[in-house]
Amino acid sequence: MLLGCATALLGFLCFLAAGTALGPFLLWPLTRAGARDVLTAGARRLAALERARRSVFFGDRFPERYEVSGRKILRYLTLRVSTGLVCGVVVALLAFGVVLAGVLLWGMLRGSLRWPEALGQVVLGGALLFLDLQGLHALGALDARIARECFGPSEQELLRRRVHELAASRAAVVRAVDAERRRIERDLHDGIQQRVVALAMLLGRARRGRGTPEHAEALVRQAHQESQDILAELREVAWRVYPSALDSLGLEEALGGVSERCGIPVRTEFDVDGELPQPVETAAYFVVSESVNNAAKHSRATAVSVRVVRRGSVLSLQVRDDGRGGANPSGSGLSGLHGRVAALDGILRVDSPEGGPTTITAELPCA
Numbered sequence: 001m002l003l004g005c006a007t008a009l010l011g012f013l014c015f016l017a018a019g020t021a022l023g024p025f026l027l028w029p030l031t032r033a034g035a036r037d038v039l040t041a042g043a044r045r046l047a048a049l050e051r052a053r054r055s056v057f058f059g060d061r062f063p064e065r066y067e068v069s070g071r072k073i074l075r076y077l078t079l080r081v082s083t084g085l086v087c088g089v090v091v092a093l094l095a096f097g098v099v100l101a102g103v104l105l106w107g108m109l110r111g112s113l114r115w116p117e118a119l120g121q122v123v124l125g126g127a128l129l130f131l132d133l134q135g136l137h138a139l140g141a142l143d144a145r146i147a148r149e150c151f152g153p154s155e156q157e158l159l160r161r162r163v164h165e166l167a168a169s170r171a172a173v174v175r176a177v178d179a180e181r182r183r184i185e186r187d188l189h190d191g192i193q194q195r196v197v198a199l200a201m202l203l204g205r206a207r208r209g210r211g212t213p214e215h216a217e218a219l220v221r222q223a224h225q226e227s228q229d230i231l232a233e234l235r236e237v238a239w240r241v242y243p244s245a246l247d248s249l250g251l252e253e254a255l256g257g258v259s260e261r262c263g264i265p266v267r268t269e270f271d272v273d274g275e276l277p278q279p280v281e282t283a284a285y286f287v288v289s290e291s292v293n294n295a296a297k298h299s300r301a302t303a304v305s306v307r308v309v310r311r312g313s314v315l316s317l318q319v320r321d322d323g324r325g326g327a328n329p330s331g332s333g334l335s336g337l338h339g340r341v342a343a344l345d346g347i348l349r350v351d352s353p354e355g356g357p358t359t360i361t362a363e364l365p366c367a
Contacts, residue, residue: 297357
């Protein structure tokens, strides 16, 4: 804080010199822009000094790529100079009080000061010391606050950013739900509906019975097999909509079902202690399920590894395949996962260079 008082004095002198030298140019409209640029450049150097002071002595960490406007820099330095000079006055009063306390103690030791007078001086000095230290504490907190607002996003910026993220995640969830509905409609129309039509045709041919009994029996057997295939595909569609095992058996068993239904070997590592919130379990299941299905269908992978680990209040997921890579993060499947994870304030990263491998990582907060 003593160094902050010195930098505040330096800033005051710089402002005084700049105001004297650039004042006429700032008043003249034709030279105002150039003079303002010169003033802002000098202010940025002083602000960099203050930022280094906060980082070295107070351990503050500010965003490296955060752009600070010139108006914001000037406003910060104006407040910093004011608070720094006031802090210097408070420190000077504290030093003056220490000197007076030494004089009082010396008078008490020599016996030139009576005890009632000394007691009154001690009470008054203690009250002034308390107020002085409170002032230093308040000025230090104010210094930290204005530094955070200048060198990092302010509370209003964070609030606007949060509102934007929530609006984007809500829109992404709506798009993901619509895409899922379209996929279910395609599965029902192109898969199950066609099989039901084929089953009806087989049963119609068997009912008409124009051929031999053996031919009719073969048609019935074929219809029976078709009905079993319809049930299996219907069960698969229902599982993709929402796996019932997730509620009855838990996330680990549901992920085991994903491994069993996959056409390539899947190695799963599950290290989760305690229960997970239901939205987190659901999001984790669909992240793993969609990633494994994409690897099996599109990446020409021969093996997939799944790692689910909980560390504190964060559930980490990693799905890695040895396929050809080139996955598009903006595709319908992965963008839907992005929206689902963002709705829970989570993070989804896709690393899929050409030639592979593809690694999909998700972090879901469990709090």
